[in-house]
Amino acid sequence: MKLHEYQSKLIFAEYGVPIPKGRVAATASEAKQIAKELGGRVVVKSQVLVGGRGKAGGIRLAKNPDEAGDLATQILGMEIKGLPVRKVLVDEAANIEKEIYLGITNDRAARCPVMMASSEGGVDIEEVARETPEKIIKVHIDPLMGLQGYQARDIAAGIDLPREHWRSFGVIAAGLWEAYKKSDANLAEINPLVITAEGNLQAVDGKMVLDDNALFRHPELADKRDLDIEDDSEIEARKYGLSYIKLDGDIGCMVNGAGLAMTTMDVIKLFGGEPANFLDIGGGAGAEKVAAAFRIILSDKNIKAVLINIFGGITRGDEVARGILAAMEEVKPDVPMIVRLVGTNAEEGRQLLANADLITAETLADAAQKAVAAAKGGNLK
Amino acid sequence: MSILVDKNTKLIGQGITGREGLFHAQRMLEYGTNLVAGVTPGKGGEWILDGKVPVFDSVKLAKEATGATASVIFVPSRFAADAIFEAADAGIRLIVCIAEGIPVLDMMRVRNYLDQKDVRLVGPNCPGLLTPGEAQVGIIPGNIAITGDVGVVSRSGTLTYEVLYALKEKNMGVSTCVGIGGDPVNGTNFIDCLRLFELDPKTKKIVLIGEIGGTDEEQAAEFIRNNVTKPVVGFIAGQTAPPGKRMGHAGAIVQGGTGLAVDKIKALEDAGVRVAKHPEEIPELF
Numbered sequence: 001m002k003l004h005e006y007q008s009k010l011i012f013a014e015y016g017v018p019i020p021k022g023r024v025a026a027t028a029s030e031a032k033q034i035a036k037e038l039g040g041r042v043v044v045k046s047q048v049l050v051g052g053r054g055k056a057g058g059i060r061l062a063k064n065p066d067e068a069g070d071l072a073t074q075i076l077g078m079e080i081k082g083l084p085v086r087k088v089l090v091d092e093a094a095n096i097e098k099e100i101y102l103g104i105t106n107d108r109a110a111r112c113p114v115m116m117a118s119s120e121g122g123v124d125i126e127e128v129a130r131e132t133p134e135k136i137i138k139v140h141i142d143p144l145m146g147l148q149g150y151q152a153r154d155i156a157a158g159i160d161l162p163r164e165h166w167r168s169f170g171v172i173a174a175g176l177w178e179a180y181k182k183s184d185a186n187l188a189e190i191n192p193l194v195i196t197a198e199g200n201l202q203a204v205d206g207k208m209v210l211d212d213n214a215l216f217r218h219p220e221l222a223d224k225r226d227l228d229i230e231d232d233s234e235i236e237a238r239k240y241g242l243s244y245i246k247l248d249g250d251i252g253c254m255v256n257g258a259g260l261a262m263t264t265m266d267v268i269k270l271f272g273g274e275p276a277n278f279l280d281i282g283g284g285a286g287a288e289k290v291a292a293a294f295r296i297i298l299s300d301k302n303i304k305a306v307l308i309n310i311f312g313g314i315t316r317g318d319e320v321a322r323g324i325l326a327a328m329e330e331v332k333p334d335v336p337m338i339v340r341l342v343g344t345n346a347e348e349g350r351q352l353l354a355n356a357d358l359i360t361a362e363t364l365a366d367a368a369q370k371a372v373a374a375a376k377g378g379n380l381k
Numbered sequence: 382m383s384i385l386v387d388k389n390t391k392l393i394g395q396g397i398t399g400r401e402g403l404f405h406a407q408r409m410l411e412y413g414t415n416l417v418a419g420v421t422p423g424k425g426g427e428w429i430l431d432g433k434v435p436v437f438d439s440v441k442l443a444k445e446a447t448g449a450t451a452s453v454i455f456v457p458s459r460f461a462a463d464a465i466f467e468a469a470d471a472g473i474r475l476i477v478c479i480a481e482g483i484p485v486l487d488m489m490r491v492r493n494y495l496d497q498k499d500v501r502l503v504g505p506n507c508p509g510l511l512t513p514g515e516a517q518v519g520i521i522p523g524n525i526a527i528t529g530d531v532g533v534v535s536r537s538g539t540l541t542y543e544v545l546y547a548l549k550e551k552n553m554g555v556s557t558c559v560g561i562g563g564d565p566v567n568g569t570n571f572i573d574c575l576r577l578f579e580l581d582p583k584t585k586k587i588v589l590i591g592e593i594g595g596t597d598e599e600q601a602a603e604f605i606r607n608n609v610t611k612p613v614v615g616f617i618a619g620q621t622a623p624p625g626k627r628m629g630h631a632g633a634i635v636q637g638g639t640g641l642a643v644d645k646i647k648a649l650e651d652a653g654v655r656v657a658k659h660p661e662e663i664p665e666l667f
Contacts, residue, residue, distance in 0.1 A: 108595045108596075144490055184485075211485050247623065255539075258628055258630040259590070262540075262633065265621045269621045270659060313520055313539060365661050368659075
């Protein structure tokens with residue numbers, strides 16, 4: 001789950017990371033009021049969960065409150081990469097001398113978090129990593145021990161940070177690690193961390209991605225979820241504990257298990273079709289969940305055929321069959337449906353479906369070929 | 382012969398008095414698995430599964446009473462890390478964790494702790510182990526595989542069943558099937574299993590089932606090139622998955638140009654692995 005810049009920075013601040021004075025606003029008049037309170041120059045920043053806000057004109061400098069109000073009006077009317085801007089952050093403008101990058105993420109291969117820093121902050125850090133990898137300093141953090149003071153000093157020295165800033169850098173690095181650990185984040189990033197003309201370090205921008213699997217420990221963070229970045233059907237799916245991702249094709253898929261769901265998509269493509277979605281009903285799904293999955297798939301107007309591929313393990317074929325029948329009763333689909341049931345209670349499931357208006361398949365390849373033909377308007381009966 | 386588990390492996394089940402755990406414990410017993418005890422704090426002294434299996438309050442007590450060396454964990458994800466630590470500290474040597482959705486920082490702590498001990502973890506977010514005809518540890522339906530000489534290692538669950546079933550349809554049996562799980566940080570990996578299969582005299586061929594995300598398949602390919610003499614057939618799920626979208630498994634995501642199926646397939650093919658276009662093609666490639 002991604003957090004907005006203002007949410008991320010407020011969390012960082014709780015752990016001792018200095019951030020600019022500022023507040024978030026939903027209207028131009030609020031933005032103007034905040035600018036008035038701050039006095040001096042301010043930055044008006046769109047709060048949307050995509051990169052490239054600056055290039056899209058979503059981050060602007062204002063010299064006075066009136067200008068801040070005008071810019072807020074403009075920015076609040078924008079869409080950036082398809083996402084509407086609903087809030088702006090109005091921050092005191094920093095006098096930037098230098099921009100640094102500082103971030104933490106999980107290193108899968110090393111099986112521990114890694115703190116990364118670069119003296120080349122503010123620009124696309126992935127580009128720096130690609131072009132000049134020697135400019136990125138990496139330090140692995142032992143998940144049992146945490147970030148040690150000397151590690152922060154090593155990073156400061158590694159990015160040639162002037163010595164007078166080492167102490168405050170150490171506080172920021174430790175704070176970022178605490179924020180990361182205590183929030184169960186997968187990413188916590190300050191880009192840029194700036195050295196101001198006054199000689200202070202300050203987190204001018206912030207970004208956090210939280211581990212969805214750990215949100216049960218952080219109900220206050222879970223409430224911060226921004227539903228704008230998700231498709232309505234993806235939100236609906238999460239309500240039922242289904243894993244659903246909408247794609248551009250025309251063959252709807254309902255599968256149990258993530259690996260098998262991906263494979264079903266791949267096999268559809270192999271035989272010349274285009275999957276309309278990824279959908280994993282999970283292990284042990286009952287009839288109600290199956291019916292919900294069905295409604296979600298069919299809510300996509302591009303659908304020309306549906307392929308149901310269930311390999312029973314914990315999931316039972318008869319339960320799935322009951323769900324399909326219940327959903328067909330309710331939704332009355334007008335597209336061909338191809339069903340393949342194998343594994344636990346598959347025989348019982350097939351018997352339940354014997355009289356339904358469905359196309360059955362024996363193998364996955366067979367099912368995919370039938371679905372592709374059906375989507376292209378072929379007659380299969 | 383087999384790897385990791387056989388009919389003599391003394392197994393306990395943590396969390397097998399719950400609904401899911403009990404269902405699968407029953408199936409493990411029916412399969413012939415040597416399930417000697419269950420562990421549920423607060424239920425010590427009870428007997429479950431028609432009085433066949435005693436329940437203990439802790440792994441330590443269960444191990445002392447039965448001499449168990451392996452544990453299968455059915456507790457929900459939020460309690461799973463604790464259950465793994467408990468098993469490891471009680472001296473269990475093989476831990477199989479089924480739970481899906483363990484926070485990744487929990488798994489990093491688990492993994493870093495276990496690396497300091499002589500303990501093998503399989504999973505989490507995995508279907509477990511199956512040595513056909515001997516032992517079923519986890520949730521793999523026993524009847525979809527027959528005894529034979531193919532070693533199977535997989536990051537997936539139901540996709541593994543699909544492959545076992547495809548092998549059985551062609552009358553090809555399995556020595557041991559290991560589901561290593563779909564999480565970004567797990568215990569036993571491809572290379573561990575490849576090493577064991579290479580050493581196992583009963584295993585003559587190997588199937589490796591990977592998916593998008595991470596670089597485990599690339600590392601496995603490198604290991605195969607240098608260390609594996611037995612024929613390997615592979616399959617990679619997620620060839621059509623769009624970047625930046627997590628495909629169900631916490632580990633199955635293409636990020637920043639890494640983790641792509643096409644790179645994994647190329648790495649495997651360069652190492653001499655025949656990669657199937659779909660799961661049902663796997664038996665034909667040996």
